[in-house]
Amino acid sequence: MTVADQPTPTPPARRARRADAARNRAAILEAAGAVFAELGGSVDVREIARRSGVGMGTLYRHFPTKDDLLATVLEQEFVSWLTAAHQAATATADPWQALTGFFEQTLTNQARNRALVESYAATGGPSQVCAEQRDFVLDDLRTRCQRAGLLRPGVTTADLVLLLTSLSQTVQADDSRPGQWRRLLRISLDGLSSRNTAPLPEVGGTAEATQ
Known part of the structure; x- marks a missing residue:
């Protein structure tokens, strides 16, 4: 390889600017996560800039609109707590505790x-x-519970998704009845237990279709 073929090293000033930009972006996301969680999506982005210690111009260079910032923060936090919840479930030897713990942790974060x-x-x-x-x-959690004989016969992954979605809606209305979702979660989980052996209604069955 000749001298001409060798890659041109990045100047120190450019590396410093990149490092500063990365730190600023991380600071914005950290502050935005806390502010959005506390005050909601309607918060003024100036509060985010203030808490992150950057100027408005810097904030907008990274995130041209508040919607861009909100979407990035929500997806990042979703992946973060989903990963943590899955790791906790995987580390739990009892499949039933893993499933119920996942529901509890997910809804608590929401x-x-x-x-x-x-x-x-x-x-x-x-x-x-x-x-x-x-x-x-x-x-994965459903499969573990079914193999251990802990889950009610006929329960599908789609059932668990629908249950989690429904309970998420209860969380959304929790201002009027704080803690209501925890009560409904306990009732719902009891219904998933293999202690209940009665067949589950068919989805889209004849009886439902004729009503």
Whole structure:
């Protein structure tokens, strides 16, 4: 290799600018996560800039609109707590405790994040990519419980997804009855237990179709 063929090293000044930009972006995302969770998606972005210690120009260079910032924060936090919940479930030897713990941890995280609650109320749930990751985790937990004989016969992954979605809607309305979702979660989980052996109704069956 000749001298001309060797890659040109990045100047120190450019590396420093890149490092500064990365730090600024991380600071914005950290501050935005806290602000959105506390105050919701309608918060003024100037509060985010203030808490992150950057100017408005810097904030807008990284995120041209508040919607861009909100979407990035919500997806990042969703993946973060989903990963943590899945790791906790995987580390739990008892399949039933793993499943119930996942529901508890997921809904607790939602209840603590005002912007997430608002977003789900408006859109019906997470993005498709996030939903697919969630469904993969639920399918794994369902399989573990069924193999151990702990889950009611006939329960599907789609049932667990629908249950989690329904309870998420309860979390969204929790201001009027704080803690209601925990009560409904306990009732729902009891219904999933293999102690209940009665057949589940068919989805889209004749009786439903004629009503």
